[in-house]
Amino acid sequence: VFNIDKNLFRFLKIIIFFLFITSCSSFHGKFIESKILLPDPNSLPCCWQIRETVEIISNSKQISLSSVTAISENKLVVVIFDPLGRRLLNISQTGRHISVEKEKELTLELPVKLLLLGIFLRDMPNSGWSFEGSNWLVERSGDKKILKHANRTVISLTEVNSPLEKLPENIFENRKISNLYYHDLDLVVEITRLKKQRL
Structure with missing residues (x-):
């Protein structure tokens, strides 16, 4: 019975994930395509590995996932897991090349570039947005970081530190919480950093 319940739980979560992806479809052609x-x-x-929880909120729907992000020399890898810790999606970017591996349940086109843009906005110095062919602009408004493309606001980012957490090593650290708002989608992604370690 437990295995059936687990499988049903995973299936329902994937269906919710599908609903989220479907809600992104109206964005295709405006920006992603x-x-x-x-x-x-x-x-x-460079060079870090970060383990995080990911809450995706759209209208009244909320999805709880987890992720591992690895940043190495000239390479970014993001792996997203379902609530049971099973891999749903593997995104790898080397230079300008992006490759995606996804579970067979994920049949729709995914907003991969949006996900990567959120990571770049959060972790990359502003100087990284200035490159040949770039049409990006990063602005600050109070504690908010705003990413624009061709004068169109794409993502807004705010970050806060959660209360101090005691780690197994008997030290304390703040768990950073990043709130990404995707304007065209009216979508919020809340990312809580659980652990960051050097590679």
């Missing part, structure tokens, strides 16, 4: 250039992962601080 256009020939934009992403920054080079080489502009990200």
